[in-house]
Amino acid sequence: MKHLLDQLGTGLPEFLRNAGLPEYRARQVRRWLFAGRATDFATMTDLPAALRESLATEFSIWTTEVVAHRQANDETEKLLLQLADGNRIECVLIREGDRRTCCISTQVGCAMGCVFCASGLEGVVRNLTTGEILEQLLRLQQLLPADERLTHIVVMGMGEPLANLDRLLPALAWATSPEGLGISGRRVTISTVGLPAALRRLAAEKHPYHLAVSLHAPNDALRSQLVPVNKSAGLSDVVAAADEYFAANGRRLTFEYVLLGDVNDRPEHARQLVALLRERTAMVNVIPYNPVAGLPYRTPSDEAVERFVGLVRGGGIEVQVRVRKGDQIDAACGQLRRSLATTAPVALS
Ligand code: SAH
Numbered sequence: 268m269k270h271l272l273d274q275l276g277t278g279l280p281e282f283l284r285n286a287g288l289p290e291y292r293a294r295q296v297r298r299w300l301f302a303g304r305a306t307d308f309a310t311m312t313d314l315p316a317a318l319r320e321s322l323a324t325e326f327s328i329w330t331t332e333v334v335a336h337r338q339a340n341d342e343t344e345k346l347l348l349q350l351a352d353g354n355r356i357e358c359v360l361i362r363e364g365d366r367r368t369c370c371i372s373t374q375v376g377c378a379m380g381c382v383f384c385a386s387g388l389e390g391v392v393r394n395l396t397t398g399e400i401l402e403q404l405l406r407l408q409q410l411l412p413a414d415e416r417l418t419h420i421v422v423m424g425m426g427e428p429l430a431n432l433d434r435l436l437p438a439l440a441w442a443t444s445p446e447g448l449g450i451s452g453r454r455v456t457i458s459t460v461g462l463p464a465a466l467r468r469l470a471a472e473k474h475p476y477h478l479a480v481s482l483h484a485p486n487d488a489l490r491s492q493l494v495p496v497n498k499s500a501g502l503s504d505v506v507a508a509a510d511e512y513f514a515a516n517g518r519r520l521t522f523e524y525v526l527l528g529d530v531n532d533r534p535e536h537a538r539q540l541v542a543l544l545r546e547r548t549a550m551v552n553v554i555p556y557n558p559v560a561g562l563p564y565r566t567p568s569d570e571a572v573e574r575f576v577g578l579v580r581g582g583g584i585e586v587q588v589r590v591r592k593g594d595q596i597d598a599a600c601g602q603l604r605r606s607l608a609t610t611a612p613v614a615l616s
Contacts, residue, residue, distance in 0.1 A: 271326035272300075272405070273398030275441060282325060288318065294446065300328070301447050304409060331402055344410055350375070350399060354392055356425055358403040360410050368419040369407040371400060373435050374426025379460045380495040381483070383527060385559040386425040394431040400438035404448060417450055423458040423479075429465035439476065452476055458523065463500055466508035470515040479521040479552065480509050484531050485539035493531065506543065513548060520549040526575060527556045528567040537575050541582030551579055551586040 269278060280293045295314060299305040307328065308319040334355060335347040342362040349355050359370040374394050377387035403424075408417050420442060422428045428435050439455055441447035452475030459466070461480045469478070482505075484490035490497040497505070513520050522544065526532045540551065553576055556566045567575075572588060579586045 268327045269325060270330050270396065270398040271296075271322075271328050272330075272401040273396050274326065275300075275401075276437065279326070282322075286318075286321065292318065296322070297446055300405065301441070301449075304405075304413075306409075329402065330399065331406070333406065344407075346403075346406055346410075348403065348406065350395075356395065356399075356403070358407055358424055360407045366419055367411060367415055367417050368421055369404055369417055370421045370423050371403045371407075372424030372426050373400060373422060373428045373431045377426045378430065378496075379427050381460070381481075382493055382495070383525060383556060383559065383562060383564045385562075391426070391430075394434055395426070397434045397437045400435060401441055404438075404442055408448070417448060419454040419456075420450060421456045421458065423456070427460055427462070428457050429459045429462045429469075432465055432468065436472075436474075443475075453518070456521070460494055460496055461500065461505035461509060462496070463504045463508035466505075466512055470508070470512040473515055475516060475518070477518050477521070478509065478512050479523050480505065481525075482522045482540075482551075483525050485536050485543050489531060489536070493527075502543075510547070520547065521552050522549055523552045523554060525554045525556055526567050526572060528565040528571065530564065532567045532571050532575050534574065534578055537578035538582070540579055541584055544584050545582065549584070551584055552589055553579075553586060554589045 271279065274282075275293075275297055279296060280290055283290065283292050292314065296311065299311045303311075305311055305328075308314075308323045311319055314322075330351045331348040333346055334349045335345075337345045339345075344360045346358050347355055348358065354375040356372040356375060358372060361368040361370065372395065375392035376390055377384070378391035380387050380390075404417065404420070411417070420439070422435065422439075435457075439452075442450050443452040443455065454477075455475075456477040456479050457469075458479040458481060461482075466478075469476075481494065482490070482502075483493050484497075484502075487497065487502050490502055509520050509522075524531070524540070544551065553572065555572055556564055558564070558566060576586050576588060
């Protein structure tokens with residue numbers, strides 16, 4: 268069976284054409300999926316019964332299984348999804364005021380090797396398909412009551428999105444299409460370690476998406492230690508490629524900076540960061556480290572966070588500290604997958 272969410276653009280219309288059916292049937296199916304939140308073909312009641320049956324023999328809508336569903340006091344919800352091949356990925360729904368933000372994964376594991384991150388500890392297993400990326404969005408949408416909709420997407424789950432652009436971009440195209448989820452492209456943030464060639468491709472294609480570049484260090488020596496892929500890319504080219512993206516779409520850049528106690532939180536790091544980003548239309552998003560079991564890093568004290576933020580702000584750079592959400596449900600950074608790695612599927616809570 269084919270994964271319908273992977274076949275929305277070509278496979279589905281082709282199937283209909285071969286069956287001698289009009290093209291608008293494809294739009295109807297998509298409307299049922301994205302706006303109607305249909306979970307099976309049987310409920311697509313304005314399609315002829317025979318078509319519903321033949322669609323059901325040709326396509327499956329879902330390929331994942333919800334292995335765990337956690338809800339935190341702050342209403343953050345996290346799903347651990349098991350893919351058809353047994354691999355597991357995470358996605359998160361974050362509620363903040365009127366915002367309904369979904370955080371999605373793009374790969375099983377990650378090849379970037381950031382030394383503080385749970386997702387990449389065992390390397391990358393494979394890219395997710397477009398359908399698997401879309402399926403996360405639809406599953407998260409199903410957690411919302413009928414009168415609420417997803418408003419924002421952050422591609423900040425497991426994996427390096429720029430290493431899987433060919434599958435991510437079609438998924439985002441459906442997410443932002445009026446025929447899909449209708450989320451504004453300006454409300455999509457792609458978080459990347461900063462692969463220069465892929466950044467330049469994104470810039471050339473003129474996407475509306477907001478870019479967040481995971482910097483984590485203000486000089487090459489420290490960045491190569493924390494973000495090993497930096498050894499080949501190099502900080503200055505990463506920042507130059509980010510500048511090109513800014514020049515192409517005009518969206519202010521965000522630079523993420525995971526603050527690791529006594530590693531990259533010293534005053535000289537703040538000053539170097541100011542020197543690096545001065546003259547840029549950029550914001551620094553400071554993320555106090557979220558501890559990962561078995562890793563030697565620690566969360567800096569509140570004073571250390573304040574000192575760092577004060578120095579960066581004092582240097583004229585806009586900075587904010589990311590509020591941690593969903594800590595108690597292992598919502599951050601591949602942690603639920605790890606904590607449940609050896610357990611059998613658990614019931615929905
Ligand atoms: N590969 C993408 C997405 C990663 S997740 C990227 O590198 O940007 C989104 C952000 O969370 C990244 O900035 C990542 O470095 C950060 N992160 C990973 N593990 C973390 C942890 N344990 N605590 C805090 N932030 C973490």
